[in-house]
Amino acid sequence: MHRALISGIAIAILCSVVGLFLVLRRYSLFGDAIAHSSFGGIALGLLAGVYPLWTAYGVSIVSALIITKIKKKYNISGDASIAVLLSSGIAVGLVIIGLSGGFTIDIFSFLFGSILLVSVDDTVLILALTGIILIVILSLYRQILYSTFNEEQAKVSGIPVEKINYLIIFMAGITVVTSIQLVGVLLISALFVIPNVTAIMYGRGFKQTAIISMSFSVFSVVVGILTSYIFDITPAGTIVLISIGLLGGTMGIKSAGLLSRK
Amino acid sequence: MSIVEITNLTVQYPDVKALDDVSFTVNQGDFLGIIGPNGAGKSTLFDAMLSLNTKYKGTIKFFGEDIRKSKNYLKEIGYVPQKPIFEKNFPATVNDVVRMGLRNESDENKIDEILQQLWIHELSNRRIGELSGGQLQRVFIAKALVNNPKVLILDEPVTGIDQQSIELFYSILRELNSKQKITIIWSSHDLDAVNKLANHVACLNRTLFFHGISEKFFSDDELVKQYSEASMQEHMHHH
Ligand SMILES: Nc1ncnc2c1ncn2[C@@H]1O[C@H](COP(=O)(O)OP(=O)(O)OP(=O)(O)O)[C@@H](O)[C@H]1O
Numbered sequence: 373m374h375r376a377l378i379s380g381i382a383i384a385i386l387c388s389v390v391g392l393f394l395v396l397r398r399y400s401l402f403g404d405a406i407a408h409s410s411f412g413g414i415a416l417g418l419l420a421g422v423y424p425l426w427t428a429y430g431v432s433i434v435s436a437l438i439i440t441k442i443k444k445k446y447n448i449s450g451d452a453s454i455a456v457l458l459s460s461g462i463a464v465g466l467v468i469i470g471l472s473g474g475f476t477i478d479i480f481s482f483l484f485g486s487i488l489l490v491s492v493d494d495t496v497l498i499l500a501l502t503g504i505i506l507i508v509i510l511s512l513y514r515q516i517l518y519s520t521f522n523e524e525q526a527k528v529s530g531i532p533v534e535k536i537n538y539l540i541i542f543m544a545g546i547t548v549v550t551s552i553q554l555v556g557v558l559l560i561s562a563l564f565v566i567p568n569v570t571a572i573m574y575g576r577g578f579k580q581t582a583i584i585s586m587s588f589s590v591f592s593v594v595v596g597i598l599t600s601y602i603f604d605i606t607p608a609g610t611i612v613l614i615s616i617g618l619l620g621g622t623m624g625i626k627s628a629g630l631l632s633r634k
Numbered sequence: 635m636s637i638v639e640i641t642n643l644t645v646q647y648p649d650v651k652a653l654d655d656v657s658f659t660v661n662q663g664d665f666l667g668i669i670g671p672n673g674a675g676k677s678t679l680f681d682a683m684l685s686l687n688t689k690y691k692g693t694i695k696f697f698g699e700d701i702r703k704s705k706n707y708l709k710e711i712g713y714v715p716q717k718p719i720f721e722k723n724f725p726a727t728v729n730d731v732v733r734m735g736l737r738n739e740s741d742e743n744k745i746d747e748i749l750q751q752l753w754i755h756e757l758s759n760r761r762i763g764e765l766s767g768g769q770l771q772r773v774f775i776a777k778a779l780v781n782n783p784k785v786l787i788l789d790e791p792v793t794g795i796d797q798q799s800i801e802l803f804y805s806i807l808r809e810l811n812s813k814q815k816i817t818i819i820w821s822s823h824d825l826d827a828v829n830k831l832a833n834h835v836a837c838l839n840r841t842l843f844f845h846g847i848s849e850k851f852f853s854d855d856e857l858v859k860q861y862s863e864a865s866m867q868e869h870m871h872h873h
Pocket residue numbers: 647648649650651652670671672673674675676677678679716790
C-alpha cells in the first residue's frame with residue numbers, strides 16, 4: 373500500500389509535467405499512441421522470454437522516435453501520425469500473440485494497471501526515472517518551454533529545437549511505459565491531459581500552472597488509490613474519475629464567472 | 635563595417651521563384667527599410683537570412699562569415715516575426731515570454747528595464763493570449779531585445795495596429811537605432827514611414843528594384859512612381 377502510494381505520487385508528478393508540454397504542443401493523444409505501441413513491446417517480451425516492461429520501453433521509445441522522424445520528413449499531421457503509431461503497435465502485438473499461439477498474460481492488469489501490486493524493484497525504478505526526467509526538464513527548462521511556445525522563434529534564438537523535440541518524445545515514451553503500472557494502457561491519456569487542461573484554466577504563468585497541475589494530479593492519484601483500496605476496485609477508474617471531477621468542477625466555476633486568475 | 639552581405643540570393647519555391655538574384659549589403663548602424671508589395675519576397679528573404687530556410691542559392695554573410703558555416707551569428711540577432719504564432723491559451727505571462735528569449739540567466743534585471751522601455755511593464759503579469767495586437771507586438775520586440783542584439787530584424791510588424799501604437803512603435807525603433815546603435819532591418823508596406831525612419835531603402839519585388847540611401851529614392855519621383863506602378867501591377871496580378 374505504501375509502495376502503491378509512493379509510486380503513484382511519483383507517476384502523477386511525472387505525467388503532469390511531461391503531459392503539460394504535450395498538451396501545449398497539441399500532442400494530447402501522443403501518450404495514448406505510445407501506450408498502444410507498448411502493447412507490441414510487451415507481446416515481444418513475452419515471446420522472447422524477457423521481462424515485458426523492458427521490451428515495452430524499447431519498442432515504445434523507438435517507434436515514437438521513428439514516427440516523429442517520418443512525420444517530419446513526409447509532413448504528416450500530428451493526429452494522423454498518432455493514429456499510425458497507435459494502430460501499428462496493437463497490430464504488431466496481435467500478430468506476435470497469434471504467431472506464438474497466444475499466451476496467458478495478465479492482459480487485464482496491462483490494460484487497466486495494477487499499482488496495488490507494485491514491487492519494491494518497480495517502485496525504485498519509478499522513483500529513479502521520475503527523478504532523472506524531472507532533473508532533465510529543470511535543467512533544460514527554458515529551451516523546452518521556448519520550443520513548445522514557438523518552434524520558429526526558438527530556432528532563430530539558437531535553440532536546437534529538433535533535438536529538444538526528440539528529447540520530449542523520448543521522455544514521453546519512458547513516462548508512458550512507467551505509468552502503465554498505475555492506470556494501464558487505456559487510461560494513460562487521462563493522466564497526461566486532464567490535470568493540465570484543468571490547471572491551464574487557473575494558472576496565469578507557466579510555473580504556476582505546472583504546480584497547480586501537479587497538485588491536481590497527485591490529489592487524484594492519492595484519493596483514487598485510497599478509495600479503490602477501501603472499496604476493493606481497480607484504482608485506474610477512480611483516479612481518472614476524480615481528475616475528471618476536478619475538471620468538471622473547474623468548468624462549472626468558470627462558467628459561473630467565479631474564476632479570476634490570481 | 636558590413637553587417638550583412640547578400641550576394642546573388644535566389645529562392646525557388648515549388649511554384650514560384652520568390653527571390654531572383656538579389657544582392658545588397660547592410661552596414662553597421664544602418665536603418666534599412668525593405669519595401670515591396672504582398673508576395674514580393676520580404677518574408678522569404680528573412681527566412682533565408684535567419685537560416686529558417688536553407689534551400690537558397692547564393693551566399694549570405696553575417697559579420698563577414700557565411701551563415702551556412704556557422705549559426706553563431708544568430709546570437710547577435712533579434713527577430714520579430716510578421717505574425718507571432720502561439721497557442722491562444724498558452725499559460726505564460728508577458729514576463730515568462732520575454733524571459734524565454736533570455737540566454738543568460740544573470741541578466742535578470744535587463745527584463746524589467748526593457749519592459750519599461752517598451753511601455754509594457756504594467757502588463758508583465760498578464761497572460762500572453764489576452765493582449766491586444768499592439769501590446770503583443772511590443773512584447774515580441776522586448777523578447778527580441780533581451781540579449782542586446784547587434785541587429786534587429788522586423789517583418790512588417792504594424793498591420794492591424796492603431797495609429798497611436800504605431801507612432802509609439804516607430805519612436806521606439808528610432809531610439810534603438812540612434813541611441814543604442816542597433817542596426818535595423820525592417821520590412822514595411824508604409825512608404826511614408828520608411829521615408830521618415832529609415833536611412834536606407836531596398837525595394838523588393840522578386841528582384842531588387844532599388845537599393846541605396848533613402849533620400850535618393852524618395853527624392854527621385856520617377857523612381858517612386860516606377861515602384862508604385864510595379865507594385866500596383868503586381869497587386870492587380872494577384873487579384
Ligand atoms: N513556404 C512557401 N512555400 C511556397 N511558396 C511560398 C512559401 N512562402 C512564400 N511563398 C511564395 O513566395 C512568394 C513570396 O512570399 P513572401 O511571403 O516572401 O512575400 P512577402 O513579401 O513577405 O509578402 P507580404 O507582404 O504579404 O508579407 C509568394 O508568391 C508566396 O506565395
